[in-house]
Amino acid sequence: MITLQSRLERARERLAGHGQEHVLRHAEGLDPVRLDRLLDQVDALSLEQVGTLAAALHDDGGFVLPADLAPATIVRRSPDDAAWTAHGEALLRAGKVACFMVAGGQGTRLGWDAPKGTFPATPILRAPLFRVFAEQIHAARRRYGAMIRWYIMTSPMNDAPTRAFFAEHGHFGLGADTVMFFPQGTLPSLTMDGKLLLAEPDEIAVNPDGHGGSLRALRHAGALDDMRAHGIEHISYFQVDNPLVHAVDPRFIGVHAAHPGSSGEMTSKMVAKRDAAEKVGVFCASAGRTMVVEYSDLPASLAAERDGAGRLRFDAGSIAIHMLSRAFVERLTDHGLALPLHKARKKVPFIGDDGRRVEPATPNAIKMETFVFDAIPMAQSSLVVETDRAEEFAPIKNADGDDSPATSMAAQSARAARWLEAAGWSIPRTVDGAPDCTIELSPLSASCEAECTGLAPRAVERGAACAVHPLSPG
Ligand code: UTP
Numbered sequence: 001m002i003t004l005q006s007r008l009e010r011a012r013e014r015l016a017g018h019g020q021e022h023v024l025r026h027a028e029g030l031d032p033v034r035l036d037r038l039l040d041q042v043d044a045l046s047l048e049q050v051g052t053l054a055a056a057l058h059d060d061g062g063f064v065l066p067a068d069l070a071p072a073t074i075v076r077r078s079p080d081d082a083a084w085t086a087h088g089e090a091l092l093r094a095g096k097v098a099c100f101m102v103a104g105g106q107g108t109r110l111g112w113d114a115p116k117g118t119f120p121a122t123p124i125l126r127a128p129l130f131r132v133f134a135e136q137i138h139a140a141r142r143r144y145g146a147m148i149r150w151y152i153m154t155s156p157m158n159d160a161p162t163r164a165f166f167a168e169h170g171h172f173g174l175g176a177d178t179v180m181f182f183p184q185g186t187l188p189s190l191t192m193d194g195k196l197l198l199a200e201p202d203e204i205a206v207n208p209d210g211h212g213g214s215l216r217a218l219r220h221a222g223a224l225d226d227m228r229a230h231g232i233e234h235i236s237y238f239q240v241d242n243p244l245v246h247a248v249d250p251r252f253i254g255v256h257a258a259h260p261g262s263s264g265e266m267t268s269k270m271v272a273k274r275d276a277a278e279k280v281g282v283f284c285a286s287a288g289r290t291m292v293v294e295y296s297d298l299p300a301s302l303a304a305e306r307d308g309a310g311r312l313r314f315d316a317g318s319i320a321i322h323m324l325s326r327a328f329v330e331r332l333t334d335h336g337l338a339l340p341l342h343k344a345r346k347k348v349p350f351i352g353d354d355g356r357r358v359e360p361a362t363p364n365a366i367k368m369e370t371f372v373f374d375a376i377p378m379a380q381s382s383l384v385v386e387t388d389r390a391e392e393f394a395p396i397k398n399a400d401g402d403d404s405p406a407t408s409m410a411a412q413s414a415r416a417a418r419w420l421e422a423a424g425w426s427i428p429r430t431v432d433g434a435p436d437c438t439i440e441l442s443p444l445s446a447s448c449e450a451e452c453t454g455l456a457p458r459a460v461e462r463g464a465a466c467a468v469h470p471l472s473p474g
Pocket residue numbers: 102103104105106107108109110116153154155184208209210211238239240241369397
């Protein structure tokens with residue numbers, strides 16, 4: 001039988017071979033359960049991978065602006081949209097589409113001490129983000145008379161509380177067996193000189209491997225097999241922090257699956273950049289492939305270029321909404337998937353030499369992540385579909401300021417006001433045109449403008465809070 005002591009010695013040797021023996025600095029003082037836990041982590045660690053990560057710490061990301069960089073092919077709104085919508089609806093009715101939400105991030109900017117999806121996000125009823133998407137999926141199932149399964153990527157850190165929240169809320173009536181949770185992978189956080197850190201005396205500091213980890217996680221968790229078993233061919237990908245997303249969008253699905261120029265592998269949505277300087281990735285093309293160029297990599301001169309119509313040439317801002325085919329994710333993950341690593345300097349608390357916890361005042365570590373949009377150039381051809389910011393993008397990233405709960409709630413209310421007004425409601429407006437009331441519209445009542453015609457028009461009073469929800473009196 002292998003004793004803890006002999007495991008410890010073996011681990012020490014392995015780590016020493018890679019200059020990481022400090023990880024066992026406090027091992028002697030651990031009780032057997034905690035030591036066992038730490039040794040499990042060391043055993044699971046690929047020290048070769050840690051070496052590769054450490055070696056990558058000081059390269060600059062290696063992005064070289066392609067000489068042939070051009071704007072990506074954008075599918076703008078057009079009279080053909082009805083045909084794409086009909087195509088998408090047929091796929092939905094045939095049960096070939098699933099939703100996939102990534103909800104594994106750390107949400108550090110928001111500072112919410114629970115999974116981000118539990119954040120109360122709506123302007124009146126303060127429904128948690130998870131409920132917002134659940135109601136959309138519920139409504140879409142009803143509308144298309146078909147099952148739409150929901151795959152949710154968590155992280156090892158928030159997996160248990162996420163599952164518990166869904167269980168507490170009866171899976172929002174969706175049926176527990178139609179929602180699948182699985183955690184993403186992690187990558188070790190490293191000091192600037194490539195050393196592992198201890199988050200606890202018995203725990204190596206790791207961070208979730210970024211939303212790019214979602215593709216491998218789909219494979220490893222058996223979600224792709226589950227999809228195949230259920231006849232699912234297309235995956236609607238969105239992030240947990242954008243309550244305006246159309247989680248099930250037939251036009252987008254139709255363009256992805258059938259538009260000329262689409263390989264049907266990966267399709268993305270864009271919104272026009274607010275201005276040349278907006279800090280958002282931009283869809284570009286090079287050598288026949290579509291790609292997202294990060295704002296920091298796009299030279300200011302290119303970012304400011306305008307076309308003949310006066311529009312920014314590179315105006316296609318990425319909003320992290322994609323369609324992927326199951327076959328594409330299978331192909332990518334058949335033999336392992338290596339997406340580029342993106343690095344960020346972070347403050348990572350750690351256990352110091354003296355065994356005490358250190359809360360660094362300045363960034364002391366590099367967090368590495370992969371991004372899902374780096375899979376786009378791996379598709380044979382990939383289209384980008386235009387949508388409106390006011391219609392689909394109001395993320396909750398920060399506690400206040402831009403992209404905060406306040407801005408997102410205002411955008412939710414403004415969109416609801418617009419939809420209802422188009423359906424004959426009377427909405428009071430301020431002199432600058434903003435709704436002079438707060439409106440919350442549950443997807444169970446209407447999840448697009450057209451569905452609002454099914455609601456009896458009302459006159460909303462100035463300053464009122466009006467929640468349109470089948471379960472609410474307001
Ligand atoms: P963000 O890039 O906004 O990161 O994630 P975050 O971790 O949520 O927040 P900060 O940066 O710490 O403040 C965008 C989306 O990708 C998911 C998040 O849950 C969110 O839906 N994500 C991000 C993951 O699922 N896993 C990750 O490792 C990172």
